[in-house]
Amino acid sequence: MFYGEYSSSVDDKGRVIIPAKLRDAAQAAGEGPGFVMRFGEDECVTLYTPQHWREIESQINKAPQNAKSVRRRRRFVYALTGAGECDSQGRLRVPPHLLQAAGITKEVVVVGVSDQIEVWDKGKWAAFKDDMMSKRESDAESYPT
Numbered sequence: 001m002f003y004g005e006y007s008s009s010v011d012d013k014g015r016v017i018i019p020a021k022l023r024d025a026a027q028a029a030g031e032g033p034g035f036v037m038r039f040g041e042d043e044c045v046t047l048y049t050p051q052h053w054r055e056i057e058s059q060i061n062k063a064p065q066n067a068k069s070v071r072r073r074r075r076f077v078y079a080l081t082g083a084g085e086c087d088s089q090g091r092l093r094v095p096p097h098l099l100q101a102a103g104i105t106k107e108v109v110v111v112g113v114s115d116q117i118e119v120w121d122k123g124k125w126a127a128f129k130d131d132m133m134s135k136r137e138s139d140a141e142s143y144p145t
Contacts, residue, residue, distance in 0.1 A: 002112030
């Protein structure tokens, strides 16, 4: 559903332009202009459509609450989560605590990753991408394509 890599930046109000192709893909899936945002596992901000987020949230909430690691994980996930809608110019305000957690200051790369969108600090994305490229052959052995 979401594909590609796009350069963007964060304005002084913490807004990032979500490329039209990605916004259109969300609309085509029956989702509105809104996204749920959370601090991603690889130090980026991950965006989900509301429907996809409900599925993730359901799985998180099924975990046994008596386990300390589950409670810690829930706090980590939900404390570093926010929601917002794209304005008429396609800008999405990313909460300051998420920008800070991901080390995002100005230049970003917006990446479509199938069922989610990631917003990366440009330098971190370049380093991550270089690492991915160097491991692509060995990683490919684990996947059918």
